[in-house]
Amino acid sequence: MKKKLLKKMIKKRKKKNRKKIITKKLILTRQKKQRIDKLEEQNITYNTAMQTSVLTTQKELEIKGKPFFRENGIAILHDDILTTQLIPNNSIDLIVTSPPYNVDIHYGQHKDNMTYEEYLEFTRKWLKKCFDLAKDDGRFCLNIPLDKNKGGQQSVCADITTITKQIGWKYHSTIIWNEQNISKRTAWGSWLSASAPYVIAPVEVILILYKKDWKKTGGSKKSDIDRKEFMDWTNGVWTFMGESKKRIGHPAPFPVELPRRCIKLFTFVGDTVLDPFLGSGSTLVASFLTGRNGIGVEIDKNYCELAKDRLTKEAKIDQFKLDLK
Numbered sequence: 001m002k003k004k005l006l007k008k009m010i011k012k013r014k015k016k017n018r019k020k021i022i023t024k025k026l027i028l029t030r031q032k033k034q035r036i037d038k039l040e041e042q043n044i045t046y047n048t049a050m051q052t053s054v055l056t057t058q059k060e061l062e063i064k065g066k067p068f069f070r071e072n073g074i075a076i077l078h079d080d081i082l083t084t085q086l087i088p089n090n091s092i093d094l095i096v097t098s099p100p101y102n103v104d105i106h107y108g109q110h111k112d113n114m115t116y117e118e119y120l121e122f123t124r125k126w127l128k129k130c131f132d133l134a135k136d137d138g139r140f141c142l143n144i145p146l147d148k149n150k151g152g153q154q155s156v157c158a159d160i161t162t163i164t165k166q167i168g169w170k171y172h173s174t175i176i177w178n179e180q181n182i183s184k185r186t187a188w189g190s191w192l193s194a195s196a197p198y199v200i201a202p203v204e205v206i207l208i209l210y211k212k213d214w215k216k217t218g219g220s221k222k223s224d225i226d227r228k229e230f231m232d233w234t235n236g237v238w239t240f241m242g243e244s245k246k247r248i249g250h251p252a253p254f255p256v257e258l259p260r261r262c263i264k265l266f267t268f269v270g271d272t273v274l275d276p277f278l279g280s281g282s283t284l285v286a287s288f289l290t291g292r293n294g295i296g297v298e299i300d301k302n303y304c305e306l307a308k309d310r311l312t313k314e315a316k317i318d319q320f321k322l323d324l325k
């Protein structure tokens, strides 16, 4: 009798487990489908933007000298942002970038393990260069960490914000980018003890700055942002996933969604966007797909190649044979 009961219980539990697995699979499939739908939806937006704006509004790109790559209003410059002479001063409408964070990432050319003081000095130099390149109504979306926890705590965002203001950039606001990357969490300090716990915010920030005037006066005056995007993105907490290093083949890419939002929110169609630390080219992919001109500066030739490759494969830039040099 006991044996029979036990068998029945085991059978019941197995059935319950099977049900659980099926439900989990169903949820995963549904989530995957939602992600695909979202991507397709974005693609449609991109394609519409391309048809309505790229072909009609892109104008001449101002570059002095020979770029690594140039097609349809997009240029990659294999150069050092600190010393480049290829971009005229006062020519950029929006700068979107994520500089090296000085967290010992192994980039090809750039040394990412300076002292904190050296890092702030490097930051001051390139921020000044970008200030000179921006138009008077130019804007700047600067993606940086909130703070630094490895190798000594540092208030990175506060320190860089101070430098931007010393250079002349004006502060507008800060967007919190919630990357949803909880798996990164490994260092707890003193576990379950008040002796020295570590508090880590799994977010990054996007500083919004401008050169002289916040109100845009130049450009096509044509915006392509829809009501929902405007409502969502003017809420200063942005939640979307980070990009996979492995998928992109670069040690620190940001997702195209980041420059895409900045571009649509802060520029007119046909404006010129600059990324002084181009990396794998995400900002140029977003620039092309939203009908803006784009310039990217990258010190490492392999990353220039990678960016060119992404422009061809992801943005299909070569399928628009309208070379408006």
Ligand SMILES: C[S@@+](CC[C@H](N)C(=O)[O-])C[C@H]1O[C@@H](n2cnc3c(N)ncnc32)[C@H](O)[C@@H]1O
Binding pocket: 079, 080, 081, 082, 097, 098, 099, 100, 101, 107, 108, 109, 110, 250, 252, 253, 254, 255, 276, 277, 278, 279, 280, 281, 282, 283, 297, 298, 299, 300, 303
């Ligand atoms: C954080 S990554 C940018 C990643 C980029 N947002 C993306 O989505 O791929 C910084 C990039 O800046 C480049 N870099 C570092 N120093 C530079 C310099 N002085 N001039 C131009 N590029 C530089 C590095 O090679 C690296 O690819």
